[in-house]
Amino acid sequence: MLYCPDPVTDVWKTGSHPLDPIFSPRSVAVIGATEREGSVGRTVLWNLISHPFGGTVYPINPKRHNVLGIRAYDRIQSLPEPVDLAIIAIPAAGVPAVVQECVEVGVKGAIILSAGFKETGAAGIQLEHQIQQIAQGKLRLIGPNCLGIQNPHIGFNATFASQMARPGNVGFISQSGALCTSILDWSLQENVGFSAFISLGSMLDVGWGDLIDYLGDDPHTHSIVLYMESIGDARSFLSAAREVALSKPIIVIKAGRTQAAAQAAASHTGSLTGSDDVLDAAFRRCGVLRVDHIEDLFDMAEVLAKQPRPKGPYLTIITNAGGPGVLATDALIRAGGSLTELSPTTVEALNPFLPPHWSHGNPIDILGDAEPERFAQALQVVLRDPDSHGCLLILTPQAMTDPTRTATQVVETWRNSGSRQPILASWMGGAEVDPGEAILNQAGIPTYRYPDQAARVFSHLWRFSYSLKALYETPTLATHEQIERDKVEQLLQQAEVEQRTLLTEAESKGILAAYGIPVVPTLVADSPEGAVRAAEGIGYPVVLKLYSHTLTHKTDVGGVQLNLPDAEAVRRAYQQIQSNVTEKAGPEHFQGVTVQPMIRTDGYELILGSSQDPQFGPVLVFGSGGQLVEVFQDRSIGLPPLNSTLARRMMENTLIYKALKGVRGRKAVDLEALEQLLVHFSQLVAEQPRIKEIDINPLLASPEGLLALDARVILRSEQDPQVPLAIRPYPMQYTWPFRDGITIRPIRPEDEPLIIAFHKHVSDKSVYLRYFHAMKYSARVDHDRLTRICFNDYDREIALVAERLEPEPAILGVCRLTKKHGIPEAEFAMLVPDPYQRQGIGTALLTHLTEVARWEGLNRLTGEMLSENEAMCRLCKRIGFQLQPAGEPGILNASLALTPLPES
Numbered sequence: 022m023l024y025c026p027d028p029v030t031d032v033w034k035t036g037s038h039p040l041d042p043i044f045s046p047r048s049v050a051v052i053g054a055t056e057r058e059g060s061v062g063r064t065v066l067w068n069l070i071s072h073p074f075g076g077t078v079y080p081i082n083p084k085r086h087n088v089l090g091i092r093a094y095d096r097i098q099s100l101p102e103p104v105d106l107a108i109i110a111i112p113a114a115g116v117p118a119v120v121q122e123c124v125e126v127g128v129k130g131a132i133i134l135s136a137g138f139k140e141t142g143a144a145g146i147q148l149e150h151q152i153q154q155i156a157q158g159k160l161r162l163i164g165p166n167c168l169g170i171q172n173p174h175i176g177f178n179a180t181f182a183s184q185m186a187r188p189g190n191v192g193f194i195s196q197s198g199a200l201c202t203s204i205l206d207w208s209l210q211e212n213v214g215f216s217a218f219i220s221l222g223s224m225l226d227v228g229w230g231d232l233i234d235y236l237g238d239d240p241h242t243h244s245i246v247l248y249m250e251s252i253g254d255a256r257s258f259l260s261a262a263r264e265v266a267l268s269k270p271i272i273v274i275k276a277g278r279t280q281a282a283a284q285a286a287a288s289h290t291g292s293l294t295g296s297d298d299v300l301d302a303a304f305r306r307c308g309v310l311r312v313d314h315i316e317d318l319f320d321m322a323e324v325l326a327k328q329p330r331p332k333g334p335y336l337t338i339i340t341n342a343g344g345p346g347v348l349a350t351d352a353l354i355r356a357g358g359s360l361t362e363l364s365p366t367t368v369e370a371l372n373p374f375l376p377p378h379w380s381h382g383n384p385i386d387i388l389g390d391a392e393p394e395r396f397a398q399a400l401q402v403v404l405r406d407p408d409s410h411g412c413l414l415i416l417t418p419q420a421m422t423d424p425t426r427t428a429t430q431v432v433e434t435w436r437n438s439g440s441r442q443p444i445l446a447s448w449m450g451g452a453e454v455d456p457g458e459a460i461l462n463q464a465g466i467p468t469y470r471y472p473d474q475a476a477r478v479f480s481h482l483w484r485f486s487y488s489l490k491a492l493y494e495t496p497t498l499a500t501h502e503q504i505e506r507d508k509v510e511q512l513l514q515q516a517e518v519e520q521r522t523l524l525t526e527a528e529s530k531g532i533l534a535a536y537g538i539p540v541v542p543t544l545v546a547d548s549p550e551g552a553v554r555a556a557e558g559i560g561y562p563v564v565l566k567l568y569s570h571t572l573t574h575k576t577d578v579g580g581v582q583l584n585l586p587d588a589e590a591v592r593r594a595y596q597q598i599q600s601n602v603t604e605k606a607g608p609e610h611f612q613g614v615t616v617q618p619m620i621r622t623d624g625y626e627l628i629l630g631s632s633q634d635p636q637f638g639p640v641l642v643f644g645s646g647g648q649l650v651e652v653f654q655d656r657s658i659g660l661p662p663l664n665s666t667l668a669r670r671m672m673e674n675t676l677i678y679k680a681l682k683g684v685r686g687r688k689a690v691d692l693e694a695l696e697q698l699l700v701h702f703s704q705l706v707a708e709q710p711r712i713k714e715i716d717i718n719p720l721l722a723s724p725e726g727l728l729a730l731d732a733r734v735i736l737r738s739e740q741d742p743q744v745p746l747a748i749r750p751y752p753m754q755y756t757w758p759f760r761d762g763i764t765i766r767p768i769r770p771e772d773e774p775l776i777i778a779f780h781k782h783v784s785d786k787s788v789y790l791r792y793f794h795a796m797k798y799s800a801r802v803d804h805d806r807l808t809r810i811c812f813n814d815y816d817r818e819i820a821l822v823a824e825r826l827e828p829e830p831a832i833l834g835v836c837r838l839t840k841k842h843g844i845p846e847a848e849f850a851m852l853v854p855d856p857y858q859r860q861g862i863g864t865a866l867l868t869h870l871t872e873v874a875r876w877e878g879l880n881r882l883t884g885e886m887l888s889e890n891e892a893m894c895r896l897c898k899r900i901g902f903q904l905q906p907a908g909e910p911g912i913l914n915a916s917l918a919l920t921p922l923p924e925s
Contacts, residue, residue, distance in 0.1 A: 039161055039843035040227070040235045042129035044172050044217065046105035047076045049179070050097050052119055053110035054080030054088045061134055062110040063089070064181040065169065072185055074177035079104060097122050106130045108169070108179055113137030116165070117151040124159045132179055133164035138223055140166060149225055156226060167222025168198035173215055174241050180220065189214015190243035191322050192236035194229070196221050196250040213319060216241035230257030234842045237265035244322040247273040252300070255636045255747045259307045260816045266308035267489060270325035272318050273311050275300060299634045302658040303747065308492055310485040321481055327465040328443035330486035333410035335361040336479050337403045338384035340415035341391040341422065345449060345472045346384030349413060352473035356480030361409045370402045389419045397430040404440040411443045411479050415472045418450040428457035432464040443482060447472040493808035496664035498771040499700040503537035513711055513736065521570050522736040526615055529732035533717065536705040538698055540729040541620060547613035549592040555616035562586045562619040565594045567602060568612055578605040584619050620730060624723025625680060625690065629699065630716030631661070631706045638744035639706045643699065645677045646719040661703040662750040664770055668699035681722060688724035698727055707750040713737040749815045755873050762827055765869050768820040770812045772832065777802045779832045782854035790890045791852045821870055823862050833857040836866035838874055838882070846881040847874060858892070867900055875922045882917045
């Protein structure tokens with residue numbers, strides 16, 4: 022078996038990161054260095070030399086022999102050695118030529134502090150295009166129009182800020198340089214430290230995704246905090262954030278919630294902001310926590326670094342005063358949390374040591390004379406309550422209160438409990454509670470002076486936990502046998518031949534039906550008698566609608582007739598529709614009618630649709646439908662593709678979901694069937710990029726089933742930009758038949774049960790050869806580990822499995838490709854259980870994985886194996902890998918140079 026780092030059990034970082042020359046340079050050139058007081062060039066040079074970072078600094082100024090006592094050079098080509106990083110602080114017009122010089126001498130990274138680019142208009146945009154063309158693939162750039170970056174752990178200050186950040190474990194990234202300086206001033210007052218302090222600017226090259234990747238690999242960074250004005254490369258951001266957020270929390274404040282704020286941000290950064298609701302959905306999809314206030318950024322960074330994530334929304338409040346408990350409750354409910362309902366067992370456990378007049382409910386008011394022991398005993402009971410997902414302790418200083426000793430006993434109780442509930446504290450008051458606060462904070466219990474703030478923090482914690490749970494909760498497998506892609510292709514091609522972007526209702530329903538979505542039967546008739554024949558075939562009563570390629574609002578010209586009970590009614594309705602259309606819109610708009618059954622049911626009218634977002638591409642909407650859909654605004658937004666878990670989350674985020682579960686004696690809708698319908702619809706959206714908009718309104722949901730009553734599809738015109746999917750869908754193209762009923766295909770989240778069964782057949786020896794150490798079966802099949810195995814971000818890693826369907830589904834081998842950050846290379850790994858070894862499965866998997874690597878545009882595959890793994894050594898040599906001794910005895914490096922295939 023081949024060894025390659027396990028995504029959960031192995032912690033390693035191979036080689037250097039492409040951004041290392043920017044964050045940890047050995048030598049720096051300051052282009053535009055000067056001695057002019059107050060200038061950017063002077064300030065950044067002074068910051069570099071006044072905080073020694075262990076590297077060499079070279080001022081570049083063609084008019085001076087030295088700057089601040091350091092020898093200066095006229096241009097970067099004149100330097101005595103190549104430099105890692107160039108810091109550019111000259112007028113914008115001269116930047117392209119300087120970037121060209123940097124490329125020519127092999128500079129690896131650059132920070133462009135200069136302003137005057139796309140935020141100024143067309144001329145600035147043209148300058149940026151020139152820089153991109155020069156630097157692409159040769160030089161990584163931060164900026165332009167930025168403050169610069171600081172790496173406090175090595176004393177590297179490549180900014181023109183007046184102060185250096187303290188070292189710490191929070192990675193801070195901001196698009197606003199002015200906000201950076203404000204946060205820096207605040208952090209020094211509050212003694213907050215940073216692992217990195219980054220001003221991003223206009224993101225000409227390095228963007229959110231690059232920096233999240235970098236900080237995700239950085240051992241000094243425990244959490245990542247973002248101030249965002251525009252998202253830039255949405256796919257890169259979502260991909261990086263999803264990978265990092267599970268191990269390092271990412272908290273963002275996004276400017277531009279209101280239209281006025283969005284316009285202000287655009288004028289400042291030269292970037293457009295998209296729909297805020299879509300952005301919220303995107304953050305949920307990648308496990309990023311969004312907050313509304315700057316102070317919440319650092320509150321959440323602290324608490325997520327210290328406390329476990331709650332498993333549910335229920336908070337238990339222990340307080341020695343009623344008023345603060347009420348304030349905390351109000352804040353909790355408004356922020357989306359809930360109070361724990363105390364069970365009889367919990368109440369009985371509290372009664373013996375609490376005064377008779379305690380609240381007997383939540384908040385647990387233990388009264389104003391509570392001594393430290395009473396706090397500790399109440400906490401002990403709450404931490405044992407399985408219905409409680411978190412605890413907030415509120416202390417108000419009263420005559421008999423001892424804040425310091427109470428804090429000590431709270432810490433001791435919490436540590437001895439072994440509980441995985443998050444615990445927060447609000448020690449209210451002034452200097453007298455400071456020692457108690459310090460004890461709590463030092464122990465890892467975050468403290469807040471006001472209880473409502475602590476309650477909001479818990480709600481943020483729960484939202485964060487809820488989003489992550491949705492990402493990695495094992496979904497059920499959707500059935501896709503009903504998909505008729507050829508039929509969809511025929512319908513779309515016919516519309517393109519006729520140069521139409523609006524499909525008819527019948528065509529729209531045909532596309533839905535091809536993806537297994539149940540639709541009401543819809544027939545087209547071009548004469549009164551044809552309409553009668555259709556009605557008789559369907560069965561009375563029926564509905565007649567205008568059939569037109571050209572009219573979008575058909576009801577405006579009298580295009581609908583309802584509840585037609587017999588043939589004569591159908592004839593009259595046909596003639597009336599024809600007369601109305603001819604009179605109001607012209608005879609060319611009448612091409613006939615559609616006939617469909619009149620549906621009578623007590624079900625719910627839903628809407629399910631998709632439209633294009635300028636940043637994230639296709640987005641999905643689900644919620645209450647019908648004629649009042651715009652009035653009620655009860656909707657949930659998501660990004661395709663969906664699995665069953667994500668579909669259920671979309672449903673849960675609507676008000677109508679409660680009704681769908683059954684209310685006031687009405688039977689529940691089949692929610693699993695509705696999940697599967699959403700999954701099929703999302704697959705349709707993901708697979709058909711020619712569709713610009715599609716909606717089902719109403720989608721009828723009742724205990725009897727689901728039925729699309731009306732549908733509309735609009736295709737993209739040649740003028741419509743095609744924004745790709747923000748999340749890469751399942752790569753079906755990497756599927757091959759093998760032999761004996763075995764198929765090689767990419768892994769999917771739904772495979773987790775099969776992977777659990779797979780590991781039952783792996784021997785201890787094979788485990789050792791794969792992982793270089795022993796690993797128990799229970800550890801190998803732990804859900805948290807398997808989520809990282811099965812839930813692939815296909816932009817970053819692709820695992821191929823060999824699957825046999827008969828006599829029952831089973832996975833016979835896994836071969837994984839994991840891309841390296843920032844370079845066109847990947848690591849690979851393979852494991853085949855012992856019963857299926859020496860049957861050609863490993864050869865087929867690795868051969869197809871190299872094909873995948875080529876199609877993905879990679880230049881090299883690498884991995885490591887034990888030299889005693891003779892079978893794997895032979896296989897790699899046979900496929901063309903070069904084997905060389907690694908740095909450690911008994912380990913071999915495997916490397917295969919690839920020629921990327923042309924894009925299809």
